[in-house]
Amino acid sequence: MTQLGEIAALGLEGLAEAIRQRQLSSLEVTRVAIDGLQRHGRRLGYVAGMDPEQALADAAAADRRLAATGSVGPLHGVPLAHKDMFYRAGRVSACGSRICADQVRDVTATVLTRLDAAGALDVARLNMVEFALGTTGHNEITGSPGNPWNPAFITGGSSSGSGGAVAAGLLPAALGSDTGGSVRLPATCCGLVGLKPSYGRVSRHGAMVLSWTLDHVGILTRNVRDCALMLQAIAGADPADSTCSARAVPDCLATIEKGVEGLRIGVERDYFYQGVEPAVARHVEASLEVYRALGAEIVPVTMPGLERANPLTTLIIAVEGASNHAVWLRERREEYGKQTLGRLLAGLTYPATHYLDALKLRHALLQSFEAAFQQADLIHSPVLPFQVPTIAESDLAANPGFSEYVVATGHCTRPYNYLGLPAISVPAGFGANGLPCGFQLAGRPFSEPQLLRAARAFERETASTGRLPALD
């Protein structure tokens, strides 16, 4: 019988190939995934819901289709699962909340439709922070998932179940959403590759809205090539999402192995390294040395005004979130968790002029990045400024200091939501506490091929991905 570890070692690309070549059946792979989610995923808090019988029926149908046609999509028969905020018509999406716990959706998210078309199976709904409003993974309603490397530690959030389940090897890939770091933070906490694509690269139709200015659909995988494969499947124009770009989707896998010779990597130190723990800074600096050894040039850059991005992201999330939640804030207030309620209520207190100021200031900060991109192709930085904390020590709920803590965790990630620039979190080893650590690369709009290429070069050189935690 095929074991979870053997399947996990194949990754998404290898698993899809093994199914396509009929070395493995979708049914046996899906059985292993379901069993893993039942045994480990539920215990660790990753599963929001699943229908094993339907998943196995879908897998059997995928096997029959492969046998009948021989020609299938690039992810045919591979079991995936996603953050519980991508709607599927006829199915509940609870969004990590009590309010939506029984809400059956009447649309299917474009990203799910595209993964369906690629042949992937959708076998479960994965836990998340309530309404995606949180960076640590805590959820006082559904429970706080444990990091698969040590369940006493956070997974990061808000795509907590996606990060945990993929890192544990239960699934090869999962979708998350990233409004202030909610894909890249779980990626760095769990030792995964986490991509927040450019604003407009991936449709958000049928995904829960938190903040329409800052929301991005993102990807969590255990290696860089799998991340590219997922992006190819979900990216591209969508008439159902007016913010989705019509730009053609380049073949990221075609250039991913080309290395970083001649790449200019920009390093901004006044903001991105402010308050970064020395243990984290050492890992991040070491990754720069790897790039230097691979032929990249490390270039110091400055970006005046960068310090405004994080607090103004807080403002935009709060105001747009409060607008979206206005009815429930009036009528179902007692059903929210305390921190979620506190952050949404804060959104009611900003004058409209401050919200518009925050939107106008994006242009000024993007001009700073424009200047930096004259000198550098990509910007390198930490992801999480401190080592992964335990669930207990970061469980601030709505107690004093929680606002500052949220802002601190998003220090390095939120500027890229504010500006819509693509950014990727890349695993860079393990800290003294035994938990993963990563660094971040960001680029110009629609530079995903370059980001993935640079991330892949580091991964190939250091073998920084691929390790699996012991689950028992």
Add this chain to the structure above:
Amino acid sequence: MAAEQRREPGRSEITRCWLLRWHRLDLAEAVLGEPTASAERIGALAREGAASLPPDSEPTQFDALYRRLAVDDDATW
């Protein structure tokens, strides 16, 4: 009337009054806590930052620059 009582009402107080109109004293109390204090600090940052912008600035300028900065499809480094 004491000076403290005569001062202009702050945003927190306005919000509190507004919430009280909903008969939600519990909400009004909640909103006067840390999130509101944080919101006032952040709001001040937005106001100060915007003071440096030309008077004819508008949010759509960002979108134009974003499109201009986008990489060419065949870009290498």
